Amino acid sequence: MRRDSRAPSQRRGWFATVGLSCVVALTAAAPAIASAAHEPLGDPVPDVRPGPVQVALTTVTNGVFAPVAGITAAGHPTKLFVVDQVGFLWDVPVGNRAQWPVTPTKVLDVSDLVVGPSRDGDERGFLGAAFSPGFAQNGLLYTYTSEAADGTADYKVPVSTAACALVLPPDHQSMIREWRVTYTPGGGLVVDRTAPGQGRRVFSFDQPQFNHNGGDLDFGPDGLLYITSGDGGGKDDQDCQTDFDARPMFGHPGDGNGQNLSTPLGKILRIDPAARTSRNGQYAIPATNPFVGAPGAAPEVYAYGFRNPFRASFDGGALWAGDVGQNDVEEVDRVVAGGNYGWRLREGAFGFDPAGFQSKGFKSDAFVFAQPPQAGLVDPVANYDHDDGSAVIGGFVYRGTAMPALTGTYVFGDFTRRLNNRHGRIFGVDVTNPSPVTAANVINELRDGPIDAGITGFGQDNARELYVLTVNRDGTGGAVMRLDQARP
Incomplete structure:
Protein backbone atom coordinates (compact mmCIF):
# COMPACT_ATOMS: atom_id res chain seq x y z
CA MET A 1 0.00 0.00 0.00
CA ARG A 2 1.34 3.42 -0.91
CA ARG A 3 1.63 5.58 2.17
CA ASP A 4 2.96 8.98 3.08
CA SER A 5 5.15 8.33 6.09
CA ARG A 6 4.99 11.91 7.33
CA ALA A 7 2.65 12.86 10.14
CA PRO A 8 -0.52 14.64 8.98
CA SER A 9 0.70 17.93 10.42
CA GLN A 10 3.74 17.68 8.14
CA ARG A 11 1.81 16.99 4.94
CA ARG A 12 1.98 20.24 3.08
CA GLY A 13 -0.94 21.57 1.41
CA TRP A 14 -4.08 20.88 0.08
CA PHE A 15 -5.13 20.16 -2.76
CA ALA A 16 -7.29 19.43 -3.39
CA THR A 17 -10.34 17.82 -3.92
CA VAL A 18 -11.50 20.52 -6.28
CA GLY A 19 -9.79 19.91 -9.57
CA LEU A 20 -6.86 22.30 -9.31
CA SER A 21 -3.16 21.73 -9.49
CA CYS A 22 -0.05 23.83 -9.45
CA VAL A 23 1.83 21.11 -11.31
CA VAL A 24 3.00 22.23 -14.74
CA ALA A 25 2.47 19.61 -17.44
CA LEU A 26 4.63 19.33 -20.52
CA THR A 27 3.54 19.25 -24.14
CA ALA A 28 1.38 16.25 -25.04
CA ALA A 29 3.11 13.23 -26.43
CA ALA A 30 0.20 12.69 -28.80
CA PRO A 31 -0.25 15.11 -31.71
CA ALA A 32 -3.02 17.68 -31.35
CA ILE A 33 -6.09 17.24 -33.50
CA ALA A 34 -7.82 20.02 -35.37
CA SER A 35 -10.59 21.72 -33.40
CA ALA A 36 -14.09 22.27 -34.71
CA ALA A 37 -14.85 25.71 -36.12
CA HIS A 38 -15.86 27.33 -32.83
CA GLU A 39 -15.03 30.84 -31.71
CA PRO A 40 -13.51 30.85 -28.19
CA LEU A 41 -15.11 33.16 -25.65
CA GLY A 42 -12.57 35.25 -23.79
CA ASP A 43 -14.94 36.51 -21.09
CA PRO A 44 -17.94 34.18 -20.92
CA VAL A 45 -19.68 35.62 -17.81
CA PRO A 46 -19.90 39.16 -16.34
CA ASP A 47 -17.87 39.76 -13.19
CA VAL A 48 -19.28 38.85 -9.79
CA ARG A 49 -19.89 41.97 -7.68
CA PRO A 50 -20.35 42.46 -3.92
CA GLY A 51 -24.05 42.23 -3.08
CA PRO A 52 -26.15 44.21 -0.63
CA VAL A 53 -25.94 41.42 1.97
CA GLN A 54 -22.55 40.92 3.58
CA VAL A 55 -21.39 38.29 6.06
CA ALA A 56 -18.96 38.32 8.98
CA LEU A 57 -16.69 35.43 9.96
CA THR A 58 -15.89 34.23 13.48
CA THR A 59 -13.26 31.55 14.06
CA VAL A 60 -14.63 28.46 15.81
CA THR A 61 -11.41 26.42 15.70
CA ASN A 62 -7.92 26.48 14.23
CA GLY A 63 -7.30 22.89 15.28
CA VAL A 64 -7.80 21.26 11.87
CA PHE A 65 -5.50 20.65 8.91
CA ALA A 66 -7.44 20.56 5.62
CA PRO A 67 -11.19 20.58 6.41
CA VAL A 68 -13.48 19.73 3.51
CA ALA A 69 -16.95 19.11 5.00
CA GLY A 70 -18.96 19.90 8.13
CA ILE A 71 -21.78 17.47 8.99
CA THR A 72 -24.19 16.74 11.83
CA ALA A 73 -25.32 13.69 13.82
CA ALA A 74 -28.77 13.08 15.26
CA GLY A 75 -28.80 13.62 19.01
CA HIS A 76 -25.83 16.00 19.02
CA PRO A 77 -27.33 19.43 18.36
CA THR A 78 -24.35 21.49 19.52
CA LYS A 79 -21.70 19.67 17.48
CA LEU A 80 -20.31 20.08 13.97
CA PHE A 81 -18.34 17.07 12.78
CA VAL A 82 -15.58 18.09 10.39
CA VAL A 83 -14.04 15.87 7.72
CA ASP A 84 -10.29 16.53 7.43
CA GLN A 85 -8.65 15.48 4.17
CA VAL A 86 -5.56 14.14 5.94
CA GLY A 87 -7.69 11.38 7.50
CA PHE A 88 -9.52 12.64 10.59
CA LEU A 89 -13.12 13.23 11.58
CA TRP A 90 -13.26 15.94 14.24
CA ASP A 91 -15.88 16.74 16.88
CA VAL A 92 -16.12 20.55 16.96
CA PRO A 93 -18.35 22.06 19.71
CA VAL A 94 -20.24 25.00 18.21
CA GLY A 95 -22.96 25.55 20.81
CA ASN A 96 -21.25 28.12 23.05
CA ARG A 97 -19.74 31.11 21.24
CA ALA A 98 -18.10 32.29 24.47
CA GLN A 99 -15.78 29.27 24.25
CA TRP A 100 -14.57 29.89 20.70
CA PRO A 101 -12.01 29.12 19.47
CA VAL A 102 -12.31 25.53 20.70
CA THR A 103 -10.03 22.52 20.52
CA PRO A 104 -11.64 19.71 18.50
CA THR A 105 -11.53 16.07 19.51
CA LYS A 106 -10.94 13.15 17.18
CA VAL A 107 -13.84 10.80 16.41
CA LEU A 108 -12.19 8.70 13.68
CA ASP A 109 -8.67 8.33 12.31
CA VAL A 110 -8.36 6.73 8.85
CA SER A 111 -5.02 8.33 7.97
CA ASP A 112 -3.47 4.86 7.66
CA LEU A 113 -6.05 3.88 5.02
CA VAL A 114 -5.90 6.87 2.71
CA VAL A 115 -3.53 7.68 -0.12
CA GLY A 116 -2.89 11.40 -0.25
CA PRO A 117 -2.78 14.20 0.44
CA SER A 118 0.97 13.84 0.14
CA ARG A 119 1.93 16.86 -1.99
CA ASP A 120 0.65 20.26 -2.89
CA GLY A 121 -2.03 19.71 -5.50
CA ASP A 122 -3.06 16.25 -4.25
CA GLU A 123 -6.83 15.76 -4.38
CA ARG A 124 -6.98 12.38 -2.67
CA GLY A 125 -7.59 11.63 0.99
CA PHE A 126 -10.53 11.50 3.38
CA LEU A 127 -13.12 13.39 1.35
CA GLY A 128 -16.58 12.86 2.81
CA ALA A 129 -18.70 11.40 5.60
CA ALA A 130 -22.35 11.06 6.55
CA PHE A 131 -24.05 9.78 9.67
CA SER A 132 -26.93 7.38 9.09
CA PRO A 133 -30.41 8.95 9.33
CA GLY A 134 -31.00 6.38 12.07
CA PHE A 135 -27.76 7.22 13.86
CA ALA A 136 -29.44 7.68 17.24
CA GLN A 137 -30.49 4.01 17.07
CA ASN A 138 -27.82 2.30 14.95
CA GLY A 139 -24.70 4.45 15.50
CA LEU A 140 -23.60 4.06 11.87
CA LEU A 141 -21.23 6.38 10.01
CA TYR A 142 -20.25 6.19 6.33
CA THR A 143 -17.01 7.53 4.86
CA TYR A 144 -15.52 8.23 1.43
CA THR A 145 -11.77 7.68 1.22
CA SER A 146 -9.09 7.48 -1.47
CA GLU A 147 -7.31 4.17 -0.97
CA ALA A 148 -4.65 2.14 -2.75
CA ALA A 149 -5.98 0.26 -5.76
CA ASP A 150 -5.88 -3.45 -4.94
CA GLY A 151 -7.75 -5.00 -7.85
CA THR A 152 -10.94 -5.57 -5.86
CA ALA A 153 -12.94 -2.47 -6.84
CA ASP A 154 -16.56 -3.02 -7.82
CA TYR A 155 -15.98 -0.94 -10.96
CA LYS A 156 -12.74 -0.92 -12.93
CA VAL A 157 -11.36 1.95 -14.98
CA PRO A 158 -13.14 2.27 -18.36
CA VAL A 159 -11.15 0.56 -21.10
CA SER A 160 -9.12 2.84 -23.37
CA THR A 161 -8.73 1.71 -26.96
CA ALA A 162 -7.03 4.76 -28.51
CA ALA A 163 -3.50 3.96 -29.67
CA CYS A 164 -2.14 7.10 -28.02
CA ALA A 165 -3.59 6.29 -24.57
CA LEU A 166 -0.89 5.09 -22.20
CA VAL A 167 -2.79 2.46 -20.22
CA LEU A 168 -1.51 2.23 -16.65
CA PRO A 169 -2.73 0.71 -13.38
CA PRO A 170 -5.37 2.84 -11.61
CA ASP A 171 -3.97 5.63 -9.47
CA HIS A 172 -6.23 4.64 -6.56
CA GLN A 173 -9.74 3.54 -5.70
CA SER A 174 -12.59 5.49 -4.14
CA MET A 175 -13.99 3.56 -1.18
CA ILE A 176 -17.25 3.86 0.75
CA ARG A 177 -16.96 2.27 4.22
CA GLU A 178 -19.29 1.77 7.17
CA TRP A 179 -18.30 2.30 10.82
CA ARG A 180 -20.08 1.89 14.14
CA VAL A 181 -19.69 4.85 16.50
CA THR A 182 -19.71 4.48 20.28
CA TYR A 183 -19.41 6.85 23.25
CA THR A 184 -16.35 7.77 25.27
CA PRO A 185 -16.62 7.84 29.10
CA GLY A 186 -17.04 11.61 28.82
CA GLY A 187 -19.97 11.32 26.42
CA GLY A 188 -18.10 12.09 23.21
CA LEU A 189 -18.26 10.06 20.01
CA VAL A 190 -15.49 7.72 18.93
CA VAL A 191 -14.91 4.89 16.47
CA ASP A 192 -13.09 1.92 17.96
CA ARG A 193 -11.40 0.48 14.90
CA THR A 194 -10.43 -2.71 16.74
CA ALA A 195 -14.08 -3.74 17.14
CA PRO A 196 -15.34 -6.51 14.83
CA GLY A 197 -16.87 -5.38 11.54
CA GLN A 198 -15.41 -1.89 11.58
CA GLY A 199 -14.71 -0.30 8.21
CA ARG A 200 -17.01 -2.59 6.27
CA ARG A 201 -16.36 -2.12 2.54
CA VAL A 202 -19.66 -1.04 1.02
CA PHE A 203 -18.82 0.15 -2.51
CA SER A 204 -15.66 1.01 -4.45
CA PHE A 205 -14.53 2.12 -7.89
CA ASP A 206 -11.13 2.66 -9.46
CA GLN A 207 -9.82 6.09 -10.44
CA PRO A 208 -7.44 6.40 -13.42
CA GLN A 209 -5.86 9.68 -12.24
CA PHE A 210 -5.33 11.31 -8.83
CA ASN A 211 -7.74 14.22 -9.21
CA HIS A 212 -11.48 14.86 -9.73
CA ASN A 213 -12.65 12.53 -6.99
CA GLY A 214 -15.85 14.32 -5.96
CA GLY A 215 -16.11 12.69 -2.56
CA ASP A 216 -19.22 14.04 -0.88
CA LEU A 217 -21.68 11.80 0.96
CA ASP A 218 -25.23 12.92 1.78
CA PHE A 219 -28.28 11.05 2.99
CA GLY A 220 -31.36 12.40 1.23
CA PRO A 221 -34.85 12.78 2.66
CA ASP A 222 -35.56 9.38 1.10
CA GLY A 223 -33.05 7.81 3.50
CA LEU A 224 -30.72 6.81 0.65
CA LEU A 225 -27.03 7.61 0.34
CA TYR A 226 -25.95 10.01 -2.44
CA ILE A 227 -22.30 9.95 -3.57
CA THR A 228 -20.59 12.55 -5.75
CA SER A 229 -17.94 11.27 -8.15
CA GLY A 230 -15.65 13.15 -10.51
CA ASP A 231 -14.77 12.13 -14.06
CA GLY A 232 -11.60 10.24 -13.15
CA GLY A 233 -9.14 13.11 -13.33
CA GLY A 234 -6.68 14.66 -15.69
CA LYS A 235 -8.02 17.29 -18.06
CA ASP A 236 -10.85 17.45 -20.61
CA ASP A 237 -12.16 13.93 -19.82
CA GLN A 238 -10.55 12.49 -22.95
CA ASP A 239 -8.06 9.76 -23.72
CA CYS A 240 -4.64 10.94 -24.95
CA GLN A 241 -4.90 14.35 -23.26
CA THR A 242 -1.57 15.21 -21.67
CA ASP A 243 -1.87 14.62 -17.93
CA PHE A 244 -0.01 16.47 -15.16
CA ASP A 245 2.78 13.87 -15.35
CA ALA A 246 3.27 14.69 -19.07
CA ARG A 247 1.97 11.25 -20.13
CA PRO A 248 -1.12 10.69 -22.31
CA MET A 249 -4.25 10.05 -20.28
CA PHE A 250 -6.16 6.77 -20.19
CA GLY A 251 -9.50 5.69 -18.79
CA HIS A 252 -11.64 8.29 -20.61
CA PRO A 253 -12.77 6.61 -23.85
CA GLY A 254 -15.38 7.89 -26.31
CA ASP A 255 -17.08 11.10 -25.24
CA GLY A 256 -15.55 10.80 -21.77
CA ASN A 257 -16.69 9.36 -18.48
CA GLY A 258 -19.18 12.11 -17.74
CA GLN A 259 -21.29 10.90 -20.67
CA ASN A 260 -20.62 7.19 -20.15
CA LEU A 261 -23.45 5.58 -18.17
CA SER A 262 -21.52 2.33 -17.67
CA THR A 263 -19.09 3.88 -15.18
CA PRO A 264 -19.67 5.60 -11.81
CA LEU A 265 -17.13 8.29 -12.80
CA GLY A 266 -18.53 11.76 -13.49
CA LYS A 267 -21.80 11.02 -11.72
CA ILE A 268 -23.95 11.48 -8.68
CA LEU A 269 -24.73 8.00 -7.41
CA ARG A 270 -27.46 6.69 -5.11
CA ILE A 271 -27.37 3.48 -3.07
CA ASP A 272 -29.01 1.92 -0.03
CA PRO A 273 -26.20 0.83 2.34
CA ALA A 274 -28.65 -0.76 4.77
CA ALA A 275 -29.60 -3.59 2.39
CA ARG A 276 -27.38 -6.25 0.80
CA THR A 277 -28.73 -7.16 -2.65
CA SER A 278 -26.02 -5.62 -4.89
CA ARG A 279 -23.54 -7.67 -6.89
CA ASN A 280 -21.01 -7.51 -4.06
CA GLY A 281 -23.67 -8.18 -1.41
CA GLN A 282 -22.85 -5.02 0.57
CA TYR A 283 -25.55 -2.53 -0.44
CA ALA A 284 -28.69 -2.33 -2.55
CA ILE A 285 -29.71 -0.51 -5.73
CA PRO A 286 -32.84 1.59 -5.15
CA ALA A 287 -35.54 0.38 -7.53
CA THR A 288 -36.36 4.00 -8.41
CA ASN A 289 -32.86 4.83 -9.65
CA PRO A 290 -33.38 6.22 -13.17
CA PHE A 291 -31.13 3.79 -15.07
CA VAL A 292 -32.08 0.54 -13.40
CA GLY A 293 -32.57 -1.95 -16.23
CA ALA A 294 -31.03 0.31 -18.89
CA PRO A 295 -28.69 -1.85 -21.02
CA GLY A 296 -25.07 -1.32 -20.05
CA ALA A 297 -25.78 1.39 -17.48
CA ALA A 298 -24.43 1.33 -13.95
CA PRO A 299 -27.61 1.06 -11.86
CA GLU A 300 -26.10 3.21 -9.08
CA VAL A 301 -26.23 6.32 -11.34
CA TYR A 302 -28.68 8.99 -10.23
CA ALA A 303 -27.49 11.83 -12.51
CA TYR A 304 -24.56 12.23 -14.91
CA GLY A 305 -22.49 14.61 -16.99
CA PHE A 306 -20.33 16.03 -14.16
CA ARG A 307 -16.67 16.96 -14.13
CA ASN A 308 -16.03 17.17 -10.40
CA PRO A 309 -19.11 17.71 -8.19
CA PHE A 310 -17.04 18.54 -5.15
CA ARG A 311 -19.76 19.34 -2.59
CA ALA A 312 -23.50 18.61 -2.62
CA SER A 313 -26.32 19.27 -0.15
CA PHE A 314 -30.05 18.88 0.27
CA ASP A 315 -32.55 21.68 0.80
CA GLY A 316 -35.70 19.76 1.58
CA GLY A 317 -36.08 17.48 -1.42
CA ALA A 318 -33.84 19.57 -3.70
CA LEU A 319 -30.25 18.40 -4.27
CA TRP A 320 -27.69 21.12 -5.02
CA ALA A 321 -24.10 20.69 -6.22
CA GLY A 322 -21.16 22.81 -7.24
CA ASP A 323 -19.38 21.31 -10.28
CA VAL A 324 -15.79 22.39 -10.87
CA GLY A 325 -15.01 23.57 -14.40
CA GLN A 326 -12.03 23.00 -16.68
CA ASN A 327 -10.47 26.24 -17.98
CA ASP A 328 -13.25 28.80 -17.99
CA VAL A 329 -16.55 28.26 -16.13
CA GLU A 330 -17.69 27.12 -12.66
CA GLU A 331 -21.29 26.07 -12.10
CA VAL A 332 -24.07 25.55 -9.55
CA ASP A 333 -26.52 22.76 -10.38
CA ARG A 334 -29.87 21.65 -9.08
CA VAL A 335 -29.67 17.91 -9.54
CA VAL A 336 -32.66 15.87 -10.71
CA ALA A 337 -32.96 12.13 -11.23
CA GLY A 338 -31.73 11.09 -14.66
CA GLY A 339 -30.41 14.55 -15.54
CA ASN A 340 -27.46 14.94 -17.90
CA TYR A 341 -25.44 17.98 -16.78
CA GLY A 342 -23.43 18.23 -19.97
CA TRP A 343 -19.77 17.53 -19.25
CA ARG A 344 -17.77 17.22 -21.53
CA LEU A 345 -20.19 18.50 -24.14
CA ARG A 346 -20.71 21.68 -22.17
CA GLU A 347 -18.92 23.67 -19.48
CA GLY A 348 -21.40 25.76 -17.56
CA ALA A 349 -24.03 27.19 -19.92
CA PHE A 350 -21.63 27.11 -22.88
CA GLY A 351 -20.44 24.68 -25.49
CA PHE A 352 -17.15 22.98 -24.69
CA ASP A 353 -14.50 22.24 -27.32
CA PRO A 354 -11.78 19.86 -26.03
CA ALA A 355 -9.54 20.97 -28.92
CA GLY A 356 -6.36 18.87 -29.04
CA PHE A 357 -4.33 17.10 -26.38
CA GLN A 358 -1.99 19.83 -25.20
CA SER A 359 -1.68 21.23 -21.69
CA LYS A 360 -0.91 24.76 -20.59
CA GLY A 361 0.11 24.46 -16.97
CA PHE A 362 -2.91 23.29 -15.00
CA LYS A 363 -5.13 24.19 -17.96
CA SER A 364 -5.64 22.46 -21.26
CA ASP A 365 -6.01 23.82 -24.79
CA ALA A 366 -9.81 23.43 -24.57
CA PHE A 367 -12.19 26.39 -24.62
CA VAL A 368 -15.83 27.35 -24.33
CA PHE A 369 -17.93 28.86 -27.09
CA ALA A 370 -21.36 30.41 -27.38
CA GLN A 371 -24.02 27.73 -27.78
CA PRO A 372 -27.70 27.83 -26.82
CA PRO A 373 -29.13 25.25 -24.42
CA GLN A 374 -29.06 21.78 -25.90
CA ALA A 375 -31.94 19.33 -25.85
CA GLY A 376 -31.39 16.57 -23.30
CA LEU A 377 -28.76 18.50 -21.34
CA VAL A 378 -29.42 20.37 -18.09
CA ASP A 379 -27.76 23.77 -17.85
CA PRO A 380 -26.65 25.10 -14.45
CA VAL A 381 -28.80 27.35 -12.32
CA ALA A 382 -25.88 29.78 -12.12
CA ASN A 383 -22.29 30.06 -13.33
CA TYR A 384 -19.28 32.34 -13.21
CA ASP A 385 -15.96 32.38 -15.04
CA HIS A 386 -12.30 32.29 -14.10
CA ASP A 387 -12.02 36.04 -13.85
CA ASP A 388 -13.68 35.47 -10.46
CA GLY A 389 -12.22 32.21 -9.23
CA SER A 390 -10.71 28.87 -10.07
CA ALA A 391 -12.76 26.08 -8.44
CA VAL A 392 -16.29 26.22 -7.07
CA ILE A 393 -16.88 24.93 -3.54
CA GLY A 394 -20.48 23.81 -3.12
CA GLY A 395 -22.42 24.99 -0.08
CA PHE A 396 -25.97 25.08 1.28
CA VAL A 397 -29.27 26.86 0.74
CA TYR A 398 -29.55 29.01 3.84
CA ARG A 399 -32.45 28.20 6.21
CA GLY A 400 -31.15 29.45 9.55
CA THR A 401 -32.07 32.56 11.57
CA ALA A 402 -28.77 34.46 11.98
CA MET A 403 -28.77 35.77 8.39
CA TYR A 410 -27.52 29.16 -2.03
CA VAL A 411 -24.35 30.12 -0.14
CA PHE A 412 -21.19 28.70 -1.67
CA GLY A 413 -17.67 29.78 -2.55
CA ASP A 414 -14.53 29.47 -4.59
CA PHE A 415 -11.21 28.06 -3.45
CA THR A 416 -9.18 31.05 -4.62
CA ARG A 417 -9.64 34.19 -6.70
CA ARG A 418 -6.37 33.50 -8.52
CA LEU A 419 -4.64 30.16 -8.81
CA ASN A 420 -2.29 29.36 -5.95
CA ASN A 421 -2.75 32.57 -3.95
CA ARG A 422 -5.47 31.01 -1.71
CA HIS A 423 -7.74 34.03 -1.55
CA GLY A 424 -11.14 32.36 -1.26
CA ARG A 425 -14.44 34.03 -2.07
CA ILE A 426 -17.90 33.58 -0.55
CA PHE A 427 -20.81 33.79 -2.98
CA GLY A 428 -24.58 33.62 -2.92
CA VAL A 429 -27.34 33.22 -5.49
CA ASP A 430 -31.05 33.48 -4.71
CA VAL A 431 -32.67 30.15 -5.58
CA THR A 432 -36.10 30.85 -4.12
CA ASN A 433 -37.55 30.99 -7.61
CA PRO A 434 -34.64 30.73 -10.04
CA SER A 435 -34.98 31.60 -13.71
CA PRO A 436 -34.60 28.74 -16.22
CA VAL A 437 -32.08 31.02 -17.97
CA THR A 438 -28.67 30.58 -16.30
CA ALA A 439 -27.49 34.13 -16.96
CA ALA A 440 -30.56 35.60 -15.21
CA ASN A 441 -29.57 34.11 -11.85
CA VAL A 442 -27.08 36.66 -10.56
CA ILE A 443 -24.29 35.59 -8.23
CA ASN A 444 -23.26 38.12 -5.57
CA GLU A 445 -20.15 38.15 -3.42
CA LEU A 446 -21.02 38.08 0.28
CA ARG A 447 -17.85 39.90 1.33
CA ASP A 448 -16.22 43.11 0.12
CA GLY A 449 -13.44 40.95 -1.30
CA PRO A 450 -11.63 37.63 -0.96
CA ILE A 451 -10.66 36.24 2.44
CA ASP A 452 -7.05 35.58 3.38
CA ALA A 453 -7.30 31.79 3.10
CA GLY A 454 -8.36 29.13 0.63
CA ILE A 455 -11.95 27.94 0.95
CA THR A 456 -12.15 24.16 0.97
CA GLY A 457 -15.67 23.42 2.17
CA PHE A 458 -18.80 24.48 4.02
CA GLY A 459 -20.67 23.06 6.96
CA GLN A 460 -24.22 23.31 8.28
CA ASP A 461 -25.15 22.71 11.91
CA ASN A 462 -28.40 21.39 13.36
CA ALA A 463 -29.83 24.93 13.54
CA ARG A 464 -29.12 25.32 9.78
CA GLU A 465 -26.43 27.91 10.44
CA LEU A 466 -23.43 27.90 8.12
CA TYR A 467 -19.66 27.57 8.50
CA VAL A 468 -16.87 28.10 6.01
CA LEU A 469 -13.89 25.73 6.07
CA THR A 470 -10.49 27.06 5.07
CA VAL A 471 -6.80 26.25 4.64
CA ASN A 472 -4.05 28.71 5.45
CA ARG A 473 -2.27 30.40 2.58
CA ASP A 474 1.02 28.70 3.55
CA GLY A 475 -0.58 25.24 3.80
CA THR A 476 0.23 24.84 7.50
CA GLY A 477 -3.29 24.20 8.75
CA GLY A 478 -6.93 25.16 8.49
CA ALA A 479 -9.88 26.68 10.29
CA VAL A 480 -13.63 26.46 10.76
CA MET A 481 -15.42 29.84 10.79
CA ARG A 482 -19.07 30.69 11.49
CA LEU A 483 -21.00 32.94 9.07
CA ASP A 484 -23.20 35.72 10.45
CA GLN A 485 -24.97 38.57 8.74
CA ALA A 486 -22.97 41.82 8.86
CA ARG A 487 -25.26 44.03 6.75
CA PRO A 488 -27.88 45.09 6.08
Missing part, protein backbone atom coordinates in the same frame (compact mmCIF):
# COMPACT_ATOMS: atom_id res chain seq x y z
CA PRO A 404 -32.42 36.51 7.54
CA ALA A 405 -31.58 38.46 4.40
CA LEU A 406 -30.01 35.30 2.94
CA THR A 407 -32.96 32.97 3.45
CA GLY A 408 -33.43 31.00 0.24
CA THR A 409 -29.92 31.88 -0.97
